[in-house]
Amino acid sequence: MTSTAGGRDIIICEGVKKWFGDFQALRGITTTVAEGEVVVVFGPSGSGKSTFIRTLNRLEEHDEGRIVIDGVELNENLRNLEKVRSEVGMVFQQFNLFPHLTVRRNITLALTNVRHLRKAEADALAEQLLNRVGIPEQVDKYPAQLSGGQQQRVAIARALAMQPKIMLFDEPTSALDPEMIKEVLDVMTQLAHEGMTMIVITHEMGFAREVADRFLFFDDGMIVEEGTPEHFFEDPQEERTKLFLSQIL
């Protein structure tokens, strides 16, 4: 386990609630994440995990409660939503690379259009990032020419390009063939060791145990149980947690 955690609280959630029509997807989420902390979120399908992390960069707007990201509260008065978003990187289950752009352009797009870097600087950064995720040779290809694992690593590089303070991962390996899962998890592990603040939705429990400072177990729109990996593996308290762990382990 890494112990880079312990800095100031960079994410603060207080009683976050979210409805889709009549259906309540989040029933009051309260938690804080410290700078450098790695939090793994897991739980049954439909329990609100994705909805929760998507409220953190306001891809979903919460209806009640408070969310503060790096000192900025997310609400409809927010002047600079784009700025907040550019400091929170997100990696999706389906990669969501831009298929009409080369790998290089996927990575530099926000650099030149949000950060207003010059093209040469952005290109240099893109190459550096591809090196970091282990695929420098793919820079001029299109996403469709890459394997799933390579695509997801490009997606990570794209998010990292903005030098975010927080990285959100929504089941980054569940769309991958088994032999490609490790290459993506390795990149994420390295990132965790470098001190990135991360919230990761995953059911890769080996990886989770190795990198996480804290687990959140979601069910039915709530955090049912929360604690260190040891706590979950050795001494889970709630019946629902025990049942779910017995199913996935």
Next chain:
Amino acid sequence: MDAMTAAKAPPAQFSIQARRWARDNLFGGIGNTLLTVVTSLFLAFAFYQILRFVFSSAQWDVIEANRRLLFIGRFPQGEEWRLWPTIFLVSALAGLTWGLWSKVGWLAAVLLALVLVPVFLFFAHGQVGMLTALAIALALMGYAVTQTGLVHERFQGPIRQLIVVGWVMAFPVTIFMLLAFGGVDPSLWGGFYLNILLAVVGIVASFPLGVLLALSRTSSYPAFRLVSTGYIELFRGVPLITILLMAWFVLPDFLPSWSVPVFAPAGLDRMELVYRVMVALTLFSAAYVAEIVRGGLLAVPKGQLEAAQALGLSTVRINALIVLPQALRAVLPALVGQFISLFKDTSLVSIVTLVELLRAGRAIAQGQIQFSGRDPEILLFVALLFWIVAFSMSRLSQRLEHSLGIGER
């Protein structure tokens, strides 16, 4: 046959494949064979009749005598110099573009020459012949310069930019040449030149308008949605002919008398008919472009939008850089189809008295006694001209699809 020998002997391989294909597809069973034979006989007969007409019974002198009317309508004598700069510019640009962006197959080149050379020899002589030859020479030079590697790698980028600037400038140059130094009354513009002018204006203007309408119809602001939905449904529900007639009779009553330099110096309500027709074609086509583009917008996965939002891109940039490029790629074939339709629909402006190609052709058969009864020749020639342009647009679209990797990524 293993891979090595197969690679060395493609002709044999090809003929075997062709024979197998013919056996499987044309002569499989009695019914199939019968169908193949009957179809072949019919096609041979039709082909023979057409050839016989074109080379034996048709009297093409009617075209030769009226080529001026067909190509430029009632454009005044002595003002033709206004047209040639556009023709030269477009020829050179076409050659350069063709050479730089795509390879032409030798078969296609030979076929083109086989069609163009006799047509040219037959129809173009005298001064017009010289000028036409110059235009063709410019096109060929443009093609040769960019295709044969004469241009150093280093200059390819600047040349591309120059070509794009040239295409953008072509239209203003055209209008300037038509209107400057005394100018030619727009009501005298005509012939195939008018069809092409109307089509270019219609395409260039209705494309951005259609994209805006599509974006606002899919936007989250109800007011935008309402306005654009209303517009689209209104213009799609009315026949183009009706809209053209309204541009003729009704539009002046609705427009204010503001004076607009160049296009309506005497006031918008007295705008030239040709310009009103351009407005009508643009408004009509925009509704269709909007629906086509909207289809493309809906086809872009939601994840694309979310990924772009998560990077902190603004809404305008998300649309311009992520959503629209993907949407337009997806609907390129349909979009080009719409533009080909618009081009052919320019023949409808004859309804409002403009002498475009088709009307010019009808006028010959009806007004010139020595050529009465020559409708088949005239109509065939008119059809050929429309077809050449429409087919080129279709080919261009296929090239574009190919170079954008549509269907591959």
